[in-house]
Amino acid sequence: MLKREFQEIYGKINLLMKKALENSAHPYRTFSLASLDKEMPKLRTVVLREFSFENFFLDCHSDIRSPKVIEFKKNNKFSALFYSSEEKIQLRFNGKVEIFHNNSITKKRWKFITPSSRRCYMGPFSPSDHLEEYHSNIPENVKFENPSKKESDKGYENFVVIRCHFDELDYLKLKYSGHLRCKLIFENKNINGVWLAP
Numbered sequence: 085m086l087k088r089e090f091q092e093i094y095g096k097i098n099l100l101m102k103k104a105l106e107n108s109a110h111p112y113r114t115f116s117l118a119s120l121d122k123e124m125p126k127l128r129t130v131v132l133r134e135f136s137f138e139n140f141f142l143d144c145h146s147d148i149r150s151p152k153v154i155e156f157k158k159n160n161k162f163s164a165l166f167y168s169s170e171e172k173i174q175l176r177f178n179g180k181v182e183i184f185h186n187n188s189i190t191k192k193r194w195k196f197i198t199p200s201s202r203r204c205y206m207g208p209f210s211p212s213d214h215l216e217e218y219h220s221n222i223p224e225n226v227k228f229e230n231p232s233k234k235e236s237d238k239g240y241e242n243f244v245v246i247r248c249h250f251d252e253l254d255y256l257k258l259k260y261s262g263h264l265r266c267k268l269i270f271e272n273k274n275i276n277g278v279w280l281a282p
């Protein structure tokens with residue numbers, strides 16, 4: 085049971101993440117996701133696609149051929165960073181990634197991906213491939229029009245859900261009267277909180 089003093093913070097984060105899922109302009113709609121490429125940290129921006137405080141995870145979508153997926157398969161540790169200058173709240177989640185490919189979760193998610201977005205998974209090249217010359221990595225026949233359902237289903241083969249199971253959340257709220265910082269720890273369905281020096 086989360087101590088009362090942390091419940092307000094938990095509620096606030098839950099609300100902000102829900103808003104981010106509903107509103108594509110929300111500052112938490114995108115976040116920086118870090119993996120480890122051998123010994124080297126690597127960051128990239130991704131879009132928040134799902135968030136669950138009940139089951140301690142957040143999701144983004146990607147292409148199975150992308151370096152990040154290959155990196156996470158070798159080392160599944162992640163860090164995810166959100167910041168809202170409006171709220172002056174930074175969130176840093178840490179934990180382990182699970183990659184879903186061609187299963188019931190990806191099938192369900194694929195149904196809600198628009199034809200235009202499906203084109204991103206239909207590229208002839210693996211994301212981050214070195215190219216001899218510029219290429220948009222969108223097949224020529226769908227560059228200026230949406231693919232048919234049958235055409236876009238080719239993209240499904242490359243589509244993955246990256247599920248970030250978090251076990252820690254570092255919360256920082258900037259305030260003139262003194263910043264507020266705490267860590268929420270997620271373990272065996274329980275959440276504990278501890279104050280941190282800002």
Ligand SMILES: Cc1cc2nc3c(=O)[nH]c(=O)nc-3n(C[C@H](O)[C@H](O)[C@H](O)COP(=O)(O)O)c2cc1C
Nearest residue numbers: 114128129130131144145146147150151152153212
């Ligand atoms: C605003 C924004 C949102 C993005 N969202 C995603 C995303 O949800 N999934 C993704 O794989 N790449 C996304 N990208 C591209 C990644 O940041 C990155 O350039 C690409 O995925 C290659 O990353 P990698 O080489 O580390 O695998 C986004 C980029 C921007 C600028």
